[in-house]
Amino acid sequence: MELHAAIEQLHDRCAIYTSAPTAARLLDLIDWTPTTDLSQAVLLEPCAGEGAILLEAVRRLIRSFHSHGQTASLATLKPRIKSFELHAGAAATVRRFLRALLVEENLGPHLADQLVLEWVAERDFLLEKPGxxxxxxxxxxxxxxxxxxxxLADIYREALPTMSTRGDLSVAFLNRMQEWAEDGGSIAALTSDRWMFAQYGDAFVENSKSRGWTITVADERPSDPFLRTVGAYSAIVVLTKSDRSIHRVSSNRREKARAIQRELLARHGSLFEAGCVVRVGPALGAGRTFILEPEQAAEVEDELIRPFLERRDLTDPVVETTRLRVVVPYDRCGMLIDPAQWPGFAAWIEGHKEALGKRSHFREKGEYWRTIDAVPALWSENPKLLMPELCNKPFVTLDRTTAIPTHSIYAIWPGEWPVEVLQRVLNGGLLELTAKAEAPALKQGWMRFYKRFLLKTPLPKWSHLSSEDRSGLAGDNCLQFDKIFERLFGFTPGATLVP
Ligand SMILES: C[S@@+](CC[C@H](N)C(=O)[O-])C[C@H]1O[C@@H](n2cnc3c(N)ncnc32)[C@H](O)[C@@H]1O
Known part of the structure; x- marks a missing residue:
């Protein structure tokens, strides 16, 4: 395939444009506002598309110039904006929109023409020398x-550092944007949340930290971020080199919790090192289409029907039965099925073709019936602990039903720990410690957990505990449990840690 065709294909896959409120929000987060003095500022928009962010940024720039008494000329305005767009059609469109905006803002057609040419480069941002x-x-x-x-993958792999060429392209963009903002600039990005949870994002996150960057999630699930509905989840992240971070609870309380967490991690290791496995519930897509009442599930083959759990089902310590079912195109070994071999499923997707087919995700391949995420065999393993990503009191529920939880619930498989004991120990205060040390605080005492926080919860390996400690933690004697817990972790279970 030649380069021109490759660019067309890439554009087709990624041209999912930002909604106006989200564009405004991104600019607010980095203080690109009409009330800020922007006369010396420089805004980078690395992939302008048809200008959702760029046009709003330019509108704000002109207003800022007016409100701060600056003269709007080629010399004063030209250095203020730098944007790129790889696709010729999109670049032509954004230039046309931009020119119309500038004329509407009374800049005069000649100046508008010059600025449009200076501001929008029809080039590949990833291959540009950073400014x-x-x-x-x-x-x-x-x-x-x-x-x-x-x-394109070959060209980028040659030109970009390896840690930014894993997983998805947005990581390479974030990395390049950091180079542009190296001298104290701020970055706001609407980006898939995948790289933050997935292993491939770790190298980038670690590398960013080591270069002094703070990555903050300003909104983990913005509502209606795009102009059209897509089957992928996104987040708004802010990257800064200073300490200026959103929602960061850098209070004494957080510092104290972090100190306790560090000490316990050094002593025992982490939940990850103890062999526990954490996954977020698979993203399904298509709203609630894949979720069924038990009686609706009868027409589909049993193998493809699983129990399903939502946040409101996690009120009790143990789940023994479920209200809902989910239909998944994966067998119990985690293999993607071929609907032609599963007549019940084939009939079901036919009946839901309209809702399923609307999603952009798998349409190209004609696999409109797939869930966004795969459902590997792990989901059939029993038992596990479940924890909502959004909570005001962190605790885990024991699931005995092999349920698949919704995408906003984390599952923890206990490794070598007996699951009931792990539940008791985590609910005894270890999760609360993680919350206080790591989780972004939201309004009214709510907090958000990420997979990486859960993995960092201090926890010894079960096999490293003495046999007395193991039987004491697993036994019915509460006093004995409390004593061992306190000796291991330095506080009594249920105590308010770092008030
Ligand atoms: C997700 S859209 C975003 C467009 C716009 N910024 C918005 O928010 O609506 C991504 C755009 O990036 C463009 N693009 C992809 N790779 C690029 C690259 N390497 N350099 C510049 N633009 C690129 C695509 O053509 C597409 O228009």
Whole structure:
């Protein structure tokens, strides 16, 4: 495939444009506002598309110039904006929109023509030599590396550092944007949340930290972020080199919790090192289409029907039965099925073709019936602990039903720990410690857990505990449990840690 065709294909896959409220929000988060003096500022928009972010940024820039008494000329305005767009059609469109906006803002057609040419470069941002920007706002392309046209993947792999060429393209964009904002600039990006949870994002996150960047999630689930509905979840993240971070509870309380957490991790290791496995419930897509009442599930083959749990089902310590079912196109070994071999499923998808077919995700391949995430065999393993990502009191529920939880619930498989004991120990205060040390605090005492926080919860290996400690923790004697817990973790279970 030649380069031109590859760019067309990439654009087709990633041109999912930002909604106006989200564009405004991204700019607010980095203080690119009409009331800020932007006369010396430089905004980078690395992939302008048809200008959702760029046009709003320019509108704000002109208003800022007016409100701060600055003269709007080629010399004063030209250095303020730098934007790129790889696709010729999109670049032509954004230039046309931008020109109309500038004329509407009374800049005069000649100046408008000059600025449009200076501001929008029809070039590949990833291959550009980084310049300098004080502000960066973007909705970078979300395309998995394996789905990139090979000719482009080869060019990028050659030109970019390895840690930014894993997983999906947005990581490469974030990394490049950091280079532009190296001198104290702020970056706001609407991006898939995948790289933050997935292993492939770890190298980038670690590397960013080591270069002094703070990555903050300003909104983990913005509502209606795009102009059209897509079957992928996104987040708004802010990257800064200073300490200026959103929602960061950098209070004494957090510092104290972190100190306790550090000490316990050094002593025992983490939940990850203890062999526990954490996964978020698979994203399904298509609203509630895949979720069924038990009686609706009868027409589909049993193998493809699983118990399903939502947040409101997690009120008791143990789940023994479930209200709902979910239909998944994966067998119990985690293999994607072929609907032609499963007549019940084939009939069901036929009946739901309209809702399923609307999603952009798998339409190209004609696999409109797939769930966004795969459902590996792990989900059939029993038992596990479940924890909502959003909570005001962190606790885990024991699930004995092999349920698949909704995408906003985490599952923890206990490894070598007896699951009931693990539940008791985590609910005894270890999760609360993680929450206080790590989780972003939201309004009214709510907090958000991420997989990586859960994995960092201090926990010894079960096999490293003495046999007395193991039987004491697993036994019925509460006093004995409390004593061992306190000796291991330095506080009594249920005590308010770091009030
Ligand atoms: C997700 S859209 C976002 C468009 C716009 N910023 C918005 O928020 O609506 C991504 C855009 O990036 C463009 N793009 C993809 N790779 C690019 C690259 N390497 N350099 C510049 N633009 C690129 C695509 O053509 C597409 O228009």
């Amino acid at each position: 300098r920007a004080t502000h960066v706002a973007a909705n970078p392309p979300y395309v998995r590396w394996k789905n990139l046209p090979p000719i």
